[in-house]
Amino acid sequence: MKEAIAGTLESGDIMVTIGPGEGLQVDLQSSVAAQFGRQIKAVITETLEGLGVKDAHVQAIDKGALDCTIRARVTAAAVRATGKDVWKD
Amino acid sequence: MRNTKVVSLEEAIRRSGLKDGMTISFHHHFRGGDKVVNLVVDKLAQMGFKDLKLAASSLSDVHKPLIGHIKNGVITGISTSGLRGELADAISHGLMKEPVVFRSHGGRGSAIAKGELKIDVAFLGASACDELGNACGVPRSENAKSICGSLGYALPDARYAKHVVVITDDLVAYPNMPQSISAADVESVVVVDSVGDSSKIAAGAIRDSKNPRDILLAKQAAKVIINSGYFEDGFSIQTGTGGASLAAVKYIREEMLRRGIKASFALGGITAHMVKLHEEGLIGKLIDVQSFDKVAAESIARDPLHQEVSAVEYASGEHLGSATHALDIVILSALEVDTDFNVNVLVGSDGIIRGAIGGHQDTAADSALSIIVCPLLRGRIPCVVPKVTTLITPGKSVDVVVTEYGIAVNPARPEIAEKLIAAGLKVVDIKDLAAKANSIIGTPDPLPFGDRVVGVVMNRDGSVLDKIYNIRD
Numbered sequence: 001m002k003e004a005i006a007g008t009l010e011s012g013d014i015m016v017t018i019g020p021g022e023g024l025q026v027d028l029q030s031s032v033a034a035q036f037g038r039q040i041k042a043v044i045t046e047t048l049e050g051l052g053v054k055d056a057h058v059q060a061i062d063k064g065a066l067d068c069t070i071r072a073r074v075t076a077a078a079v080r081a082t083g084k085d086v087w088k089d
Numbered sequence: 090m091r092n093t094k095v096v097s098l099e100e101a102i103r104r105s106g107l108k109d110g111m112t113i114s115f116h117h118h119f120r121g122g123d124k125v126v127n128l129v130v131d132k133l134a135q136m137g138f139k140d141l142k143l144a145a146s147s148l149s150d151v152h153k154p155l156i157g158h159i160k161n162g163v164i165t166g167i168s169t170s171g172l173r174g175e176l177a178d179a180i181s182h183g184l185m186k187e188p189v190v191f192r193s194h195g196g197r198g199s200a201i202a203k204g205e206l207k208i209d210v211a212f213l214g215a216s217a218c219d220e221l222g223n224a225c226g227v228p229r230s231e232n233a234k235s236i237c238g239s240l241g242y243a244l245p246d247a248r249y250a251k252h253v254v255v256i257t258d259d260l261v262a263y264p265n266m267p268q269s270i271s272a273a274d275v276e277s278v279v280v281v282d283s284v285g286d287s288s289k290i291a292a293g294a295i296r297d298s299k300n301p302r303d304i305l306l307a308k309q310a311a312k313v314i315i316n317s318g319y320f321e322d323g324f325s326i327q328t329g330t331g332g333a334s335l336a337a338v339k340y341i342r343e344e345m346l347r348r349g350i351k352a353s354f355a356l357g358g359i360t361a362h363m364v365k366l367h368e369e370g371l372i373g374k375l376i377d378v379q380s381f382d383k384v385a386a387e388s389i390a391r392d393p394l395h396q397e398v399s400a401v402e403y404a405s406g407e408h409l410g411s412a413t414h415a416l417d418i419v420i421l422s423a424l425e426v427d428t429d430f431n432v433n434v435l436v437g438s439d440g441i442i443r444g445a446i447g448g449h450q451d452t453a454a455d456s457a458l459s460i461i462v463c464p465l466l467r468g469r470i471p472c473v474v475p476k477v478t479t480l481i482t483p484g485k486s487v488d489v490v491v492t493e494y495g496i497a498v499n500p501a502r503p504e505i506a507e508k509l510i511a512a513g514l515k516v517v518d519i520k521d522l523a524a525k526a527n528s529i530i531g532t533p534d535p536l537p538f539g540d541r542v543v544g545v546v547m548n549r550d551g552s553v554l555d556k557i558y559n560i561r562d
Contacts, residue, residue, distance in 0.1 A: 011468055012469075014467045019142050024314050031439075031468075032438075032439070032470060032533075034439060034440070034534065034536055034537055035438065035439070035532070035533035035536065036469055036531070036533060036534070037534075038534060039531050039534075047235070050348075050431040063468065064467070064468025064470060065468070065530070066466075066468075066469060066529060066530065067471065067530075
């Protein structure tokens with residue numbers, strides 16, 4: 001796994017950086033952390049588990065993204081980091 | 090020898106008899122460009138004053154230097170319509186021992202007129218003033234450096250404060266007339282380099298929105314108005330400055346032209362949009378408590394049918410002569426609306442103060458038809474919620490809520506719902522809107538509020554509506 005990024009810092013988006021790690025470690029900065037931090041971390045973790053990624057260090061900077069956006073950005077970052085194209089397979 | 094009122098700021102403060110513990114006041118007509126609050130409070134700190142209570146008509150980002158003056162004990166109390174930026178953030182986190190008192194513009198006017206809010210010394214910025222204290226917010230000489238238009242929020246202070254200091258950046262020859270503030274109310278006149286940056290009056294809030302969601306909301310709001318039963322010749326209207334609210338004016342204008350309908354007056358914060366409709370003959374008169382941009386400020390300077398109004402005559406709930414009582418339609422924005430139609434415009438969904446009551450409570454309560462326009466979600470933040478974070482405008486004052494997912498009508502106004510349904514508009518239950526928001530974003534965790542009261546929200550009649558608690562990180 002190499003380090004890869006998806007997403008932007010625009011309002012309503014989330015920037016996800018995925019790199020090598022042991023186990024799933026998620027560092028989240030969010031403009032809505034108090035109310036949604038728990039849910040956002042859960043979506044990131046579930047998305048990665050669904051892709052079969054078990055070891056990664058994730059840094060996410062969230063600007064109020066919806067769950068669909070979070071899933072899309074996490075998936076794109078994971079594909080770029082692992083080189084495994086989940087859309088083609 | 091002729092006595093003169095024109096003195097230095099320091100001398101004006103000495104003459105005023107100001108003592109520790111007293112209340113000083115300011116208006117916010119220069120909005121984000123205001124220089125008077127910081128100038129005066131800096132001077133008061135230099136002169137060694139402590140424990141002063143600051144009664145502003147509103148405060149914004151530009152007033153963050155007050156944080157230092159609160160920390161060093163110069164300012165120990167604040168009352169205002171709103172707070173924004175770093176000052177609001179610091180206060181939300183518990184900067185002040187004494188809670189900030191929030192009042193609507195009409196509520197502040199009433200509180201001053203009734204003596205509930207006693208002002209010892211008012212420091213009122215003006216764009217022109219003569220040596221006796223006749224002051225106004227419009228340029229009166231070639232040397233004019235600023236323009237703010239209406240001085241509506243300063244007029245209760247000028248009339249009821251024990252001592253009034255006008256601060257101007259253009260001392261003009263006597264008599265400066267017509268004047269907003271009368272020399273009879275003024276004790277001292279102070280000349281400074283600049284009272285405010287007029288280019289910042291409209292900063293941020295006022296622009297034509299190209300956001301497709303704003304345009305959709307605006308079209309829906311316009312349809313609500315047009316089909317509400319209140320859209321007939323001689324109607325009156327007030328709008329906020331949000332993108333959707335301004336864009337709605339555009340669609341209402343088209344329908345006015347099509348049907349040959351004219352409005353009798355527009356009220357409140359006046360924008361270039363309203364000036365345009367007035368100049369086209371579509372709005373008879375403009376009643377202006379606050380000029381929201383330079384176009385409005387220039388219009389009030391030259392147009393006799395564009396009149397200044399004091400905060401009391403604008404929106405006091407206790408003077409039946411106040412203009413809001415004659416208002417048909419108001420379009421307002423919201424940070425949050427709840428399923429009982431209660432509105433929050435003051436505290437963000439993160440628990441941090443980030444807005445102002447303004448005329449929200451006043452116009453919603455007194456108008457015949459109050460319309461709240463807000464998106465269902467802002468990013469991940471829900472705008473239609475089970476319960477507002479902070480109660481600002483009680484649901485009984487709110488008639489219609491317009492979102493991009495449908496229009497909710499207060500069950501107390503079934504006749505309006507009937508008319509909108511007959512016109513083919515998508516009328517929905519407000520509980521369904523809250524459920525829709527929840528289905529997209531999930532249920533938010535509770536905010537980490539502490540147990541210290543940092544703000545008290547007053548209703549316009551002087552009763553307490555709600556309390557704001559400190560937020561923990």
